[in-house]
Amino acid sequence: MKKEGQKIADISVMIAGKAGDGVLFTGNVLAKVLKRQGWEVGTYRDFPSNIRGEPTNYTIRASLKKIQGRSDEIDVLMAFDCASIINRAGDLARGGILLCDGQTLARLAPSKSKGTTHHRFPLRKLARDNFGKEIFKNMIALGVLCYILDLDFPILEKVISEVFLAKKGEEIVQKNIQAIHLGCKQAKEIVEKKEIHPLLKKKDENRLFISGDDAIAFGALAAGCRFFAAYPICPATEIWQWLAKYLPQFNGIVVQTEDEIAALNMALGASYTGARAMTSTSGPGASLMMEAFSLAGMAEIPVVIVHVQRAGPSTGMPTKTEQADLNQWIYGSHGDFPRIVISPGTIEECFEFTIKAFNLAEKYQCPVILLTEHVYGHNFFSVRKFDLKRTRIDRGKLLSPDELINIKDYKRYKFTSDGISPRALPGMRNGLHMVESNEHDEKGYRDEEPENRIKMMQKRMKKLERASKDLVPPKLWGERDAEIGIIGFGSTFGHIQEAMAQLKERGIRAKYLQMRTLWPFPVEKVEQFIAGCREVFVVENNYSGQLSSLIRSQVSSTLKMRNILKYSSQSFRPIEISTQVQKAL
Amino acid sequence: MRREKDFHLIDPTWCIGCGIYGIFSALKKTAAKLDLDPQQLVLVTGIGCHGRLNNYFKAYGFHSLHGRTLPTASGVKLSNPRLHVVGVSGDGDAYSIGLGHLIHSIRRNINITYLVVDNRLYALTQGQTSPTSHMGYVSVSTPGGSKEHPLDGLQLALASGGTFIARGFSGDPTQLASLIEEGMKHEGFALVEVLSPCVTHNKIITYEWFRENIYKLNEDSSYDPKNKMQAWKRLTRKAKIPLGLIYVEKKPSYESLVLPDKKKPLVFNDLEVDDLRLEKIMHKFQ
Numbered sequence: 001m002k003k004e005g006q007k008i009a010d011i012s013v014m015i016a017g018k019a020g021d022g023v024l025f026t027g028n029v030l031a032k033v034l035k036r037q038g039w040e041v042g043t044y045r046d047f048p049s050n051i052r053g054e055p056t057n058y059t060i061r062a063s064l065k066k067i068q069g070r071s072d073e074i075d076v077l078m079a080f081d082c083a084s085i086i087n088r089a090g091d092l093a094r095g096g097i098l099l100c101d102g103q104t105l106a107r108l109a110p111s112k113s114k115g116t117t118h119h120r121f122p123l124r125k126l127a128r129d130n131f132g133k134e135i136f137k138n139m140i141a142l143g144v145l146c147y148i149l150d151l152d153f154p155i156l157e158k159v160i161s162e163v164f165l166a167k168k169g170e171e172i173v174q175k176n177i178q179a180i181h182l183g184c185k186q187a188k189e190i191v192e193k194k195e196i197h198p199l200l201k202k203k204d205e206n207r208l209f210i211s212g213d214d215a216i217a218f219g220a221l222a223a224g225c226r227f228f229a230a231y232p233i234c235p236a237t238e239i240w241q242w243l244a245k246y247l248p249q250f251n252g253i254v255v256q257t258e259d260e261i262a263a264l265n266m267a268l269g270a271s272y273t274g275a276r277a278m279t280s281t282s283g284p285g286a287s288l289m290m291e292a293f294s295l296a297g298m299a300e301i302p303v304v305i306v307h308v309q310r311a312g313p314s315t316g317m318p319t320k321t322e323q324a325d326l327n328q329w330i331y332g333s334h335g336d337f338p339r340i341v342i343s344p345g346t347i348e349e350c351f352e353f354t355i356k357a358f359n360l361a362e363k364y365q366c367p368v369i370l371l372t373e374h375v376y377g378h379n380f381f382s383v384r385k386f387d388l389k390r391t392r393i394d395r396g397k398l399l400s401p402d403e404l405i406n407i408k409d410y411k412r413y414k415f416t417s418d419g420i421s422p423r424a425l426p427g428m429r430n431g432l433h434m435v436e437s438n439e440h441d442e443k444g445y446r447d448e449e450p451e452n453r454i455k456m457m458q459k460r461m462k463k464l465e466r467a468s469k470d471l472v473p474p475k476l477w478g479e480r481d482a483e484i485g486i487i488g489f490g491s492t493f494g495h496i497q498e499a500m501a502q503l504k505e506r507g508i509r510a511k512y513l514q515m516r517t518l519w520p521f522p523v524e525k526v527e528q529f530i531a532g533c534r535e536v537f538v539v540e541n542n543y544s545g546q547l548s549s550l551i552r553s554q555v556s557s558t559l560k561m562r563n564i565l566k567y568s569s570q571s572f573r574p575i576e577i578s579t580q581v582q583k584a585l
Numbered sequence: 586m587r588r589e590k591d592f593h594l595i596d597p598t599w600c601i602g603c604g605i606y607g608i609f610s611a612l613k614k615t616a617a618k619l620d621l622d623p624q625q626l627v628l629v630t631g632i633g634c635h636g637r638l639n640n641y642f643k644a645y646g647f648h649s650l651h652g653r654t655l656p657t658a659s660g661v662k663l664s665n666p667r668l669h670v671v672g673v674s675g676d677g678d679a680y681s682i683g684l685g686h687l688i689h690s691i692r693r694n695i696n697i698t699y700l701v702v703d704n705r706l707y708a709l710t711q712g713q714t715s716p717t718s719h720m721g722y723v724s725v726s727t728p729g730g731s732k733e734h735p736l737d738g739l740q741l742a743l744a745s746g747g748t749f750i751a752r753g754f755s756g757d758p759t760q761l762a763s764l765i766e767e768g769m770k771h772e773g774f775a776l777v778e779v780l781s782p783c784v785t786h787n788k789i790i791t792y793e794w795f796r797e798n799i800y801k802l803n804e805d806s807s808y809d810p811k812n813k814m815q816a817w818k819r820l821t822r823k824a825k826i827p828l829g830l831i832y833v834e835k836k837p838s839y840e841s842l843v844l845p846d847k848k849k850p851l852v853f854n855d856l857e858v859d860d861l862r863l864e865k866i867m868h869k870f871q
Contacts, residue, residue, distance in 0.1 A: 036871075208870040218870075222863055224856030227664055246866060248845040251854050253663060255843075258689040262656040265649065269629075269660020272647060273668070274852035277660070295650055385867060388860040395856075425852065426627045426645035426661065427668055434639050434646035437632075445640055446648070 017080030027058030038202025068494025143183020212376030219354030226252030297337025320569035604781025607755030633675030652682030
């Protein structure tokens, strides 16, 4: 917890239990309320790849300043079962509070050294006695938290109403509100005044509360995506489910295919025909898509592939986070062909880069991978409204019927100075051509002559040589003249920023290069950054240091680079980064 | 009125006597009969000797990945249903690597005409055994004779809920052309299997062998292609192979059920950013 004078500026609340207990549900309500109270909110949801029974926890972090990731410790822990008490009590910060259910759960002595306090509430008993069902324990628990955080009742009641009214009716809404009041009353009797953490009430200012997956889906809709094909896979399914609801309203469609191979091939068929097409997947699905990925490159068909990384390899840990699929898209599939790989570091970038991805795909007529992670895909953050007025659609060299009619002897794969050929669509007059998965000539017909092969390979690969002006460059953060440098991509964004703040407190100044386009690799900017550092740390969530290896393969001056790796299936805590940096220096 | 030569780009280079010449001929006949506009026709092929069709047949063409003819063709059809979409695969493409897609395309009843060129081996890759090769078939890949039971694609199609199931013979392009024509007119997934000899690699399943083992179903006036049980009996009978329209049924096509705008294909959407509408949707994230 951080304080600014007397008022609380940053607090983390965790709800923990077993899957099926209502942890995620309760957490979602709390997060929404805090957001509507005007706080910057970020969630960190840790749930198993299972419907019931295994440990689940939900951390809501609320701050007066913009936040991008989890904090090091939690300040309030609401535990629904023994395992949660035992496993998560260690996460409590100095002066933290542990709240739990009932008398029969594990007795853990409050930590004297940390000054934590413990309180027990008969949540399940109260639920059964007052409402006849144990499930009401969740709202009673929320009532307890309501007292401790001094939550705004009207906002809380409005959120409860929104969540329950449509599906369960007014009676249930009222019961849940009563449950909250009950919990609040209980807490008032037990919790001491000095233990409460009243949070300021501010204006919300119409901010959004949105996950990475939703931001990407919304970005796709805004970008003109009208064809989406996918196979269910955690953590990418939410993108598709959101689009399934809205694309038809914009005369677009969503197809659930029989597998990921069909998904990408169908998207390519749609794109070839002129639709802006997309698919979304994670590691296992991406592996299945590799052949079609190479087809997109060979046949120069635009397509956007969203990859929400999860812990691998193989089936891995479907609901846990990792950054180990970078190699898959940089080096993946057989043969040489052009590809663009971009990685958003914030929720805003999830939205913006999706739009960018579609424009890049059609301009350079190649596959574009939007590489993000479970920790962004499945967590919610408060953000300012997206600026739709800045959204631009750029379809590259897509020919209009009038332009095509005037072309003599149209060639779909015409050799041009920039390698990009004018693109006709099936159904257009004067544009007859063939799309070939084999090597082909300018008209698309199969051609195995070495001379043509050399020219075609150069044509395809050269397209991205002049793409740097259109690609998102890496972004520099921190103190420009600092000699300690940190490089990272994707969701480590927030954790690195906070680690730098921690280092600054200890007198160590650092700067951070946020990689945003991973391929084509921004050699110059990275070289420049490394040249201006005495020590460089590459921070990433994988075992083998994939980003680190990529940098080493592209940039010459890498001798002073060191890896900070975490591959436990959890994202970094800022303290882990700052401690390792300090130790190494 | 277009003629067959309007669909003939260049002379093919398949082996002399290859069954695919018959299929090429039938396709041209049908295209001319229906007076199709080559620019409104998309021919999607897979990997195999049949894959050369795009080089010879005048239309928009997509030579896709091995086994992926149907997902590719489906993406085309859904994006612009005004286009006539014809898919062609060999027995390897359709009944081996692409088998999953076949069943699901049938389930969707997507309006594509799908020709499966069945020569009972993998010709392009020099003669390996295929899912339709008979038990005991000796080839470069099964020198001791195949130990797998052959697949009957049409039985599978019938069991999967196929709404148009037919079989032709490349040695009879006239009948084949009329089957393709009916398939193209059919509202839904039309499967036309084409028995087709490979004169280079298959010395057993030859034109003669086929002629001795086929019969024309529709010559029997008592046969009703709308009768599913009859179709099943004929397909499973251990006698000669039936040719003709084996089964037909009316079911709504996938596009008719999923496309939001029946009049405007989604490729003709104006992609101009409608920020007012999008603002309203964005509001729901609060």
